[in-house]
Amino acid sequence: MPSGRIVAISISKRKGVRKTNVPCARLVEGTGLEGDAHASPGLRQVSLMGLASIRKIVDLGLSVGPGDFAENITTEGIDLLSVGVGSRLILGQEAVVEITQIGKVCHQPCAIYYQAGTCIFPTEGIFGVVIRGADIKVGDALEVLASPSSLPVEQPVLNGFVKK
Structure with missing residues (x-):
């Protein structure tokens, strides 16, 4: 199976504020990343983004890095966009995250959108x-398992997702 690694873990105590990179954290079953404002039951408990996605915005001249797109976990070595909804990821030795959604609808443009004219989270988050x-x-291994489950997922549309 494909493997990679965690390059950053990012949390924020409140929604709508810049996330802080931390060296380690706890993923809580059924909730998300401990201490993060977005952690709650539901289908979007934790968010991930590949470092390659962030580099697309850096290449446009912006100074952005891991956590700046409000993602909790930034990865490297695996193309997360090709993994697919329903796939499971092993993070570190024991944590397991099941992918439920790729992309999201942004209800208003973010600061990155205003600076670069684009944002990657609607299609690559x-x-x-x-x-x-x-x-x-940070530095833990990341491995993909090919075992989709029967969790309800959000259906993709061209510009994001529409809830079922």
């Missing part, structure tokens, strides 16, 4: 649910 909680840290 990845959301998931925590199937098995555990501690994770």
Whole structure:
């Protein structure tokens, strides 16, 4: 199976504020990343983004990095966009996250959109649910499992997602 690694873990105590990169955190089963304002039951407990996606905006001349798109976990070495909804990721030794959504509708343009004229999160942000909680840290391995489940997922449309 494809493998990669965690390059950043980012949390914020409140929604709508810039996330802070931390060296380690705990993924809580059925909730998300402990201490993050977005952690709650539902289909978007944790968010991920590939470092390659962030580099697309850097190439446009913006100074952005891991966590600046409000993603909780930034990864490298796996094309998250090709993994697919229903796939499971092993993070570190024990944590398991199931992909539930790729992309999201942004209801208003963010600061990055105003600076670059585009934002990647609506098409390249990845959301998931925590199937098995555990501690994770920057540098931990990331592995893809090909075992989709029967969780309800949001249906894709061309410019984001429409809730079922």
